[in-house]
Amino acid sequence: MSRRQNRTRLVFDSSLRTLPEQDIRTILRAADPLIAIAGRAMLIKVLRGSRAQDVLKYGMDDNPCYGAYQGRTEAEVLAMVDWMILNDYLGLDFAGDLPLLFYTERGWSIEREIYANELIDGFDKLLAQAAPPYDMLYLKDRSRDMILLLLEILHERADPKYVPILEAWAQVDYAKVRKEIARVIGHVSAPAPASQSAATSSTPAATSPPVS
Missing domain, CATH: 1.10.10.10 (Winged helix-like DNA-binding domain superfamily/Winged helix DNA-binding domain)
Incomplete structure (x- = not known):
């Protein structure tokens, strides 16, 4: 016969009504x-x-x-x-x-965003303090949904300074992560659409009437 485990009875302090x-x-x-x-x-x-x-x-x-x-x-x-x-x-x-x-699901949805932005802050420090090639192995085997959120943040920022980091990262991670990294690099590296001013500058300017 198996023995029943004696679990600690948990008592919680419910005195707080809110937390900032x-x-x-x-x-x-x-x-x-x-x-x-x-x-x-x-x-x-x-x-x-x-x-x-x-x-x-x-x-x-x-x-x-x-x-x-x-x-x-x-x-x-x-x-x-x-x-x-x-x-x-x-x-x-x-x-x-x-x-x-x-x-909990509620807590993790906040923590993964905190951690993703913390890792991006680490990218900024790495770019400021070191030259490529960058060792990105520390990102492998991290929580997949946190990594995907991190990449989505970089996609939204569309800052080309992160491309060397992303390229080094793509060399060491799994295929699904590499696919997302390639998507971000493609978006960040895409040429910016021509501005309205550039478009209008290509139209011939009106010539002034000859001076008599």
């Missing part, structure tokens, strides 16, 4: 490296800038939102994290008897 948009984005970003490997306690430590051994051992102090709420109490940050769970931005799923964080 910036706090929602901060907590979602802080949660990213913790998804499916840690729970509320670790997220609170990261947000408060804890120097606990488990935080430092796993490099959680490199989290871009590490210490975002350094001046707040554990209870205050717990209430914010629990608000995120109760309002369907984050969830908890059990692995054995351990409740681990996951993104």
